[in-house]
Amino acid sequence: MPDLLVDFEHVSFAYDDKAILQDISLQIRRGQLVAIMGGSGSGKTTLLRLIGGQLLPDAGAVRVAGSNTRELSEAALYQLRTRMGMLFQFGALFTDLSVYDNVAFPLRERTDLPESVIRDLVLMKLQAVGLRGAATLMPHELSGGMARRVALARAIALDPQLMLYDEPFTGLDPISLATIGTLIRELNDALGTASVIVTHDVAESLALVDYIYFLADGRIIAAGTPDEVRASPHPFVAQFINGRPDGPVPFHKPAAPYLRELGLEP
Amino acid sequence: MGNRFVRLCQSIGAPLTARIIKLGFACRFLLGILRHSPAAFARPQLLAREIWFAGVLSILIITVSGLFVGMVLALQGYDTLQRFGASSSLGILVxxxxxRELGxxxxxxxxxxRAGSAITAEIGLMKATEQLSAMEMMAVNPMARVIAPKFWGGVISMPLLAAMFSATGIFGGYLIGVPLLGxxxxxxxSQMQxxxxxxxxxxxxxIKSVFFGCAIALIAAFEGYDAPPTAEGISTATTRTVVTSALVVLALDFVLTAFMFRGV
Amino acid sequence: MKRTTIDFWVGLFALMGAAALLFLALKVSNQGALPASSTYTLTANFENIGGLKVRAPVKSAGVVVGRVTAIELDTERYMARVTMALDEQYRFSRDSSAEILTSGLLGEQYVGIASGADDKTLGSGDSFKITSSAIVLEQIISRFLFSKAAGDDNTTMEK
Structure with a gap:
């Protein structure tokens, strides 16, 4: 198994004419827990979709586990995805299936295991996220944090080598947030996966991850370990980490001069 | 003058181009459905669920409406036919x-x-809550797992429902014609037969209803798949499914009727 | 919703659909043209077929024995050639006559066959020797009106 699981080489991506990502290069290795941080609309989620092969780069190459996503056939791409797990922002559980069936879904669809084995695997995965007792519930009966833990159990059902997390901390209470954070770290270390977390939650991820990439306007503007990032003199990083309202990212959206617009000045 | 002409062309052209692009996407979408159809038919359980969703849940509205339409036809038809002393032809008329047409x-x-809007809403909601995306990332193609079964569930249900509509309608006509009007x-x-x-x-x-079933199922699945992932997007898409389906069904009906009953 | 429940309803749905189709097939409609295997073809030439249509019934003594399969104009004699498919079990003598009749005053038109007395019967591809054309209502009316008008003229002339 190649050690280098994700490899971006000068990747650019645009929707229509709007550039989302420009000249991104990054590497993620086995065992690493990497955070991609940036403001809203900085292209973080697009980056995840590029890794998952749901989008293909306009320029440059995205290699996942050694294969270039652009050169894969549809079948090979789906084969590659069996080695990835993705946790979506709000869990994205199938609303018409119970918790148990949700976790069993990838196993039933992608393996030929007998139902008794699937049952054991599902209970194991649910146990890992602490929700074996919720197996019979329907998704609408779960709280936000529980739904995300079920989704996490579902994402790890096929024992992936690469975990992708899209905003895993958004909208959670502090207890759930800590639970998810611990789970992500533990799963990463126990399964020996590489994990990519896309987030703008500074405090939680600085405590959690091994390496951080900062994304702004579709470019990587800074990178480093949590300690390096904390000490970074880069104005954007400093503004982001400390959560200041004004800085390189201005408080005001560019507009005509205020006084002139009010008619107080010619 | 020239400028205004250019602007006129643009104001006509931009929505037109958008429509054509959408139509092209719909064609690609249909090809995708057809390509993944064998996978859908290989799993009858999925298909059964969609036939239940599109067909079984529509039985009530279809049969009740059929009954009333047949009864109204009989009342109206009797009124007209008896002026020509042809009231015994009521069965034929109904x-x-x-x-041929109403069923x-x-x-x-x-x-x-009933079913088209539900298909649109379900697919649209699955898309908005990233369920389709999640499925893709679990290495399950949503086209084969969700869209194609829904499409075929609609296509299979439509002719059966249309036959039920006609049958209950004729029964309604009989109820009015024989016991009520004597x-x-x-x-x-026998005249009917x-x-x-x-x-x-x-x-x-x-045959007509098979065509209509294909059209409605395609429009419904496509509008759901193409809907912007917001509450507003889904509600507009649902409305559009009903409106577009109605227009397409009526236009298609004209074309098919022209083909089928020409010169007979 | 449990799988067996869904299966039950879908099965019931299919049954209802099949029952509706069967009802339409057996109770509401007829099977139309006789099957091709058990028919033979006869032709008849008419001076005027009036409103006769393809698929109109062919009757003998009021019993449907076949259907009109084709109508075309014979451009040599300018007569209408009507081709019909008749049920194999009904045979007609060679001197039978075919005429175009109307069911009721304004009803649909059909071909009526009146059998003759000849021992030999018509075989496939043969044609009727004796035919009589459709009664065209307009012609009858106009003939009646003309004769009436001519009669009126005569009386005025005399005066």
């Missing part, structure tokens, strides 16, 4: 109008608003 067309319109039961049925041809009238109606 059966032919239902089997497939009104059935399709009801189906579009027509002779024997001549009601003498004038309605199985291949030419009944089967052509069934």
């Amino acid at each position: 059966a032919l109008s239902l089997v 497939p067309v009104v059935g399709a319109l009801l189906f579009a608003s 027509l002779d039961e024997g001549s009601f049925w 003498g004038a309605v041809d199985f291949r030419l009238d009944v089967m052509n109606g069934v």
Whole structure:
């Protein structure tokens, strides 16, 4: 198994004419827990979709586990995805299936295991996220944090080598947030996966991850370990980490001069 | 002057281009469905769930509407026919109008608003809550797992529902014609049977409803898949499914009728 | 919703659909043209077929024995050639006559066959020797009106 699981080489991506990502290069290795941080609309989620092969780069190459996503056939791409797990922002559980069936879904669809084995695997995965007792519930009966833990159990059902997390901390209470954070770290270390977390939650991820990439306007503007990032003199990083309202990212959206617009000045 | 012309062209051209792009996407979407159809048919359970969703849940509205449409046809038809002393032809009138036109067309319109809108909403909601995306990332193609079964569930349900509509409608016509208006039961049925041809009238109606089923299922699945992932996007898409389906069904009905009953 | 429940309803749905189709097939409609295997073809030439249509019934003594399969104009004699498919079990003598009749005053038109007395019967591809054309209502009316008008003229002339 190649050690280098994700490899971006000068990747650019645009929707229509709007550039989302420009000249991104990054590497993620086995065992690493990497955070991609940036403001809203900085292209973080697009980056995840590029890794998952749901989008293909306009320029440059995205290699996942050694294969270039652009050169894969549809079948090979789906084969590659069996080695990835993705946790979506709000869990994205199938609303018409119970918790148990949700976790069993990838196993039933992608393996030929007998139902008794699937049952054991599902209970194991649910146990890992602490929700074996919720197996019979329907998704609408779960709280936000529980739904995300079920989704996490579902994402790890096929024992992936690469975990992708899209905003895993958004909208959670502090207890759930800590639970998810611990789970992500533990799963990463126990399964020996590489994990990519896309987030703008500074405090939680600085405590959690091994390496951080900062994304702004579709470019990587800074990178480093949590300690390096904390000490970074880069104005954007400093503004982001400390959560200041004004800085390189201005408080005001560019507009005509205020006084002139009010008619107080010619 | 020249500028204004350019602007006029642009104002006509931009929405037109957008429509054509959408149509092209719909064609690609249909090809995708067809490509993944064998996978859908390989799993009858999935198909059964979608037939239940599109067909079984529409039985009530279809049969009740059919009954009333048939009864109204009989009342109205009797009023007109008896002026010409032809009230014994009431069975023919009711059966032919239902089997040839009203069964497939009104059935399709009801189906579009009952099942078509539900398909759009379900797919749209699955897309908005990233369920389709999650499926893709679990290495399961949503086209084969969700869209194609929904499409075929609709296509299979439509002709059966249209036949039920016609059958209950004719029964409604019978209820009005024979017990209420006192027509002779024997001549009601025998005249009907003498004038309605199985291949030419009944089967052509069934063929029509298969076409309508394909059109509605495609429009419904496509609008759901194409809907912007917001609450507003889904509600507009649902409305659009019903409106577009109705227009397409009526236009298609004209074309098919022109083909089928030309010169007969 | 449990799988067996869904299966039950879908099965019931299919049954209802099949029942509706069967009802339409057996109770509401007729099977139309006789099957091709058990028919033979006869032709008849008419001076005027009136409103006769393809698929109109062919009757003998009021019993449907076949259907009109084709109508075309014979451009040599300018007569309408009507081709019909008749049920194999009904045979007609060679001197039978075919005429175009109307069911009721304004009903649909059909071909009526009146059998003759010849021992030999018509075989496939043969044609009727004796035919009589459709009664065209307009012609009858106009003939009646003309004769009436001519009669009126005569009386005025005399005066």
